[in-house]
Amino acid sequence: MNIQIKTRTEKDLLGYKEIPADYYFGIQTYRAVENFNLSQSKLSHFPLFIKALALVKLACAESNFKLNKLPENKYNAIKYACDQLTQGAFHEQFPIDMIQGGAGTSTNMNANEVIANIGLEYLQQTKGDYQYLHPNNDVNMSQSTNDVYPTSIKLGLLFALDQFNTPFTNLIQSFRAKSEEFSDILKMGRTQLQDAVPMTLGQEFAAFATTLQNDLNKINQIMPEALSVVNLGGTAIGTGINTEVEYREQAISALSRITQKNISSSPDLIEATSDMGDFVLLSSLLKRTATKLSKIANDLRLLSSGPRTGFNEIHLEARQPGSSIMPGKVNPVIPEAVNLASYQVIANDLAITLAAEAGQLQLNAMEPLIAFKLFESIELLSKAMQMFQTKCIENIQANPAHCQALVENSIGIITALNPYLGYETTTRIAKQANETGTSVLTLIKAENLLSDEVLLDAMSIQNMVHPKQSV
Known part of the structure; x- marks a missing residue:
């Protein structure tokens, strides 16, 4: 039996398409879904990015409303739609692949179309009836992908780093707690895998905490300020074409207020539109943390090795059987998984670096990859740190007698x-x-x-x- 799906007809530069009537996204998003099926990571997988897009759109709409460019009924509809997205609703309507051609235009239009159609329902109109609220003319008024997209990435990353602080801090505190617990256990320090001089196991764990705290401090000292400087209002290439004189200042002010972040405008919007330096900086800091985290995981695997024929100075909680053929074998699977997550973050840094270098003239068309890999790296590190803390560090036990015997x-x-x-x-x-x-x-x-x-x-x-x- 054939089931008829209700559709609506939408048109764009390339022609007409039938869009399922219940979809909140429109023809440009639909084309992006057809074109890009690369990473299996969709925009909907990154809710903080969608939240950032909605808040940027709301700030722009408020500025246009105050400048009498956007009627009150349309502003109210856009505000309602953006509030819905900010609260987590309709995120399934963002189906496009994070890896996409077009310098982020598909992402921007996905947001424009979803906001327009939510707004149309608010206005008691039919989805797709854009004469009452248009994705480009109204939702995207005074904007370009080239200023909205990077501003939204920066804002989304600020939100992500806020959340990142919790697992990062918890892991550091877990190492500090172990350093106190092991403060009186004497053991051999080692350099180049050879016996060096004695230390305490507590000192070893305190060093783990300190090196991670240094990285968290660096991220918190540098990145909030760097990511808070945006090119919103620069539109296509930074010249501010199609905006009013007061628009940029009012949009930035609105964005600062509604996000409770100290957002400021770049002093050179043309430079800011093409430059990816802040993203490269964040990526390098995340790579630094991943490198340290992997080194710590390696150390714990060494210290727990054996148990009969290795260092066996500490004991990691058994998480699962370690072999399909060797009875009784248990592997350090949690530190190993931390290694793997860290390697991915390090690889992401290379991808971000290459994408940042590949921009030409007034725009970097590779920005979607930069956004994807930065959000992915923060999420990977967050999950790895939480796993490391709760499934490994908190339950580590020392073997003090064996440590003492090795020293003597x-x-x-x-x-x-x-x-x-x-x-x-x-x-x-x-x-x-x-x-x-x-x-x-x-x-x-x-x-x-x-x-x-x-x-x-x-x-x-x-x-x-x-x-x-x-x-």
């Missing part, structure tokens, strides 16, 4: 005796210990090189893991 059997502790015995003597003792398998302490006692009192002082945790308090 290590040649590395000879470094602590340099101030007492001198480099030549300690080198001789270290070589002898290495050749015979005898512990350093046993050899020193056998030769009566130091008294028990001095040896006890030199080997104290306080003096081995901090600047010496007594000699």
